Amino acid sequence: MQLIKRIFLPSILIVFLSTSFLFGREGTPSHLRFQISFAKSIHATPVTGRVYVVISKTNNREPRTQISRRGTPFFGLDIGNLKPGSPVTIDEHTLGSPVESLTEIPEGDYFVQCIVNIYTQFKRADGHTVWLHKDRWEGQRFNISPGNLYSPAVKIHLDHKKGYNFKLIATRKIPPIKKIPDTKWVKRIKIRSKLLSDFWGQPMYLGATILLPRGYEDHPAIYYPVDYIQGHFSTRSPYGFTGEPPQGKSRWGKRGFDFYQAWISDNFPRMILVTFQHPCPYFDDSYAVNSVNCGPYGDAILTELIPEIETRFRVIRQPYARILEGGSTGGWETLALQIFHPDFFGGAFGYCPDPLDFSDVEGINIYKDKNAYYKVNNWVRTPTISVRNPDGSIQISAKQKNYYELVRGTKGRSGEQFDIWSAVYGPVGDDGYFKPLYDKVSGKIDSTVAFYWQEHFDLRYYLEQNWSWIGAKLVGKLHVFTGDMDTFYLNNGVHLFEAFLKKTKNPHYEGFFWYAPRKPHCWAGPFTSAERIKFFAVYIAKNTPRNVETLWWNY
Numbered sequence: 001m002q003l004i005k006r007i008f009l010p011s012i013l014i015v016f017l018s019t020s021f022l023f024g025r026e027g028t029p030s031h032l033r034f035q036i037s038f039a040k041s042i043h044a045t046p047v048t049g050r051v052y053v054v055i056s057k058t059n060n061r062e063p064r065t066q067i068s069r070r071g072t073p074f075f076g077l078d079i080g081n082l083k084p085g086s087p088v089t090i091d092e093h094t095l096g097s098p099v100e101s102l103t104e105i106p107e108g109d110y111f112v113q114c115i116v117n118i119y120t121q122f123k124r125a126d127g128h129t130v131w132l133h134k135d136r137w138e139g140q141r142f143n144i145s146p147g148n149l150y151s152p153a154v155k156i157h158l159d160h161k162k163g164y165n166f167k168l169i170a171t172r173k174i175p176p177i178k179k180i181p182d183t184k185w186v187k188r189i190k191i192r193s194k195l196l197s198d199f200w201g202q203p204m205y206l207g208a209t210i211l212l213p214r215g216y217e218d219h220p221a222i223y224y225p226v227d228y229i230q231g232h233f234s235t236r237s238p239y240g241f242t243g244e245p246p247q248g249k250s251r252w253g254k255r256g257f258d259f260y261q262a263w264i265s266d267n268f269p270r271m272i273l274v275t276f277q278h279p280c281p282y283f284d285d286s287y288a289v290n291s292v293n294c295g296p297y298g299d300a301i302l303t304e305l306i307p308e309i310e311t312r313f314r315v316i317r318q319p320y321a322r323i324l325e326g327g328s329t330g331g332w333e334t335l336a337l338q339i340f341h342p343d344f345f346g347g348a349f350g351y352c353p354d355p356l357d358f359s360d361v362e363g364i365n366i367y368k369d370k371n372a373y374y375k376v377n378n379w380v381r382t383p384t385i386s387v388r389n390p391d392g393s394i395q396i397s398a399k400q401k402n403y404y405e406l407v408r409g410t411k412g413r414s415g416e417q418f419d420i421w422s423a424v425y426g427p428v429g430d431d432g433y434f435k436p437l438y439d440k441v442s443g444k445i446d447s448t449v450a451f452y453w454q455e456h457f458d459l460r461y462y463l464e465q466n467w468s469w470i471g472a473k474l475v476g477k478l479h480v481f482t483g484d485m486d487t488f489y490l491n492n493g494v495h496l497f498e499a500f501l502k503k504t505k506n507p508h509y510e511g512f513f514w515y516a517p518r519k520p521h522c523w524a525g526p527f528t529s530a531e532r533i534k535f536f537a538v539y540i541a542k543n544t545p546r547n548v549e550t551l552w553w554n555y
Helices: 002-014 194-200 251-263 297-312 329-340 398-408 417-425 447-457 459-474 490-502 529-543
Strands: 032-038 047-056 074-082 088-090 108-118 120-123 129-132 154-158 164-170 186-192 205-211 226-230 272-277 322-327 348-351 374-377 380-383 385-388 394-397 478-483 512-516
Touching: 032 047, 032 074, 032 108, 047 088, 074 088, 074 398, 108 164, 154 164, 186 297, 194 297, 205 297, 226 329, 251 529, 272 297, 322 329, 322 529, 329 348, 329 459, 329 478, 385 398, 394 398, 398 417, 417 447, 447 459, 459 490, 478 490, 490 512
Parallel strands: 032 164, 226 272, 226 322, 322 348, 348 478, 478 512
Antiparallel strands: 032 088, 047 074, 047 108, 108 154, 120 129, 186 205, 205 272, 374 380, 385 394
């Protein structure tokens, strides 16, 4: 009897209430219901946040790990002060993605799981109080975030014609992220940021992962140039550096091992590589600038994080010895940091950067389009495409991508791309959350917000307005690489950025641009990781003052 209890009682608690057969007047289902709650045994206090139901055809991975823009269907609902054991209902009126309603789920057997995403109350320094997901060093991924709750995946039969009513109880809690130990080569730091903690009213942290060169410990008198690598949140070693041979056919493992072999070899330039960790409550990355919604991340990185790195490690504290690189989000950050701080950094190498000109934000012209989801030409209304393949075929539209974000979180709390752009680039709304560029449901664009984006963060526009004083500081420092069939149309912004530079005067500086035909996101040039570092070393040596020796080149 005890064995039977151990096997069956958890499933009973988690899965079934009953199957209800509820019909409307004409025989169509009036209720498709999932009742979601969480057990007091794993979370004893009320929760403000968001709950989800995930519906998957397979269980080779937990359904909660299958959520993506084109992944398994899921549905989300906000909760406020929900007590343990009290259910909330997700039904056919709850928005989902990639299908919008439970009525679109065909009859069949599915693996179903619920998630409870717990928000934190932030009492910001600007006087606003907001509820957002506080990153726990997982990179704003609510489905694996420590402390969040979930149920085991259970197999059930769904039939939208008959209707159903199932109960799902979250009985498990996601454990803390395990700290990665330091090695001879790779060191990690994590510091409490006073600037960000003061702004958010909560302890906020910055981090960095540092790759040291061969012989670092044996040559205590030598200082090194630094490559600050921008990108999404990750505590992995820079360039995937690993001394472990690749397992199977893993191309990332092979790249990391190949780079390791080059890095420790003779006659390889000695540098320090650094990746930043700066997740914010809206995204896995702050975009490394000051903004009214995210706070003073730019100042925190330059006045708290980089000085901490330069204090703990032997870094040449001169602009010529600080270079920037990164792709996608990191590509935009790389160029933004160089442009906004032209005297601090000595060169920027941005790959497939996020929009450099907001005339094209993944297909949306925020200045001319009236609606983010459609292009209108007289009687013709065409969906705006957000994601494509290198051959030009369509993946998803702007509306589909934004609805995916809306299911992940309302008020910009999706932790996704369009929402972080609005959080970084846009103004604060009356409710304390960012004022959106467009209505998330209808797509209607707010031109006043578009103007704010332009005045504060359109990099091409910023250069145009400030070239008279900033131009001379940037000559020789801007390098951009992109595939000319970028998956997110980001090459269009690069072309517009280049077009401006070609017309510059006093000084005239055209920058460096490399377009790869038919290459998608994120093309970063035809180089191996080791070749890129060698190129950077030559670039830094070339810009080193004549009276300074380059002892770091090799020993």
